[in-house]
Amino acid sequence: MNNEELKARARVMKALASPVRLKIVDELSRGDRCICELQPLFPMNKSTLSRHVAELKNVGIVGERREGVRCYLKLLTPCVLSMFDCTMRVIRAEAKRQADVANAGKSTKP
Numbered sequence: 067m068n069n070e071e072l073k074a075r076a077r078v079m080k081a082l083a084s085p086v087r088l089k090i091v092d093e094l095s096r097g098d099r100c101i102c103e104l105q106p107l108f109p110m111n112k113s114t115l116s117r118h119v120a121e122l123k124n125v126g127i128v129g130e131r132r133e134g135v136r137c138y139l140k141l142l143t144p145c146v147l148s149m150f151d152c153t154m155r156v157i158r159a160e161a162k163r164q165a166d167v168a169n170a171g172k173s174t175k176p
């Protein structure tokens with residue numbers, strides 16, 4: 067993999083490195099949503115939410131379409147959801163590893 071590919075991957079990962087953006091992607095996994103529908107789910111003002119959406123748009127994860135005054139967001143690359151599944155497998159495997167280490171330590175004590 068060349069350096070430009072590595073940088074491009076890092077940009078995508080950086081765009082996803084926010085709980086707010088992960089929640090936006092999760093919400094869009096269930097279908098297109100107006101940004102006005104997302105707003106009540108996030109304890110922030112509209113401009114801050116729009117900046118988070120812009121980060122996802124800049125890397126090609128999210129797109130938008132306008133209908134009158136409404137802006138509807140769409141998940142352009144649903145394949146990103148498989149990365150979420152992989153992430154949860156990593157988290158579970160690490161939790162199991164830590165539990166195994168803790169249990170091994172308990173069984174060796176007199």
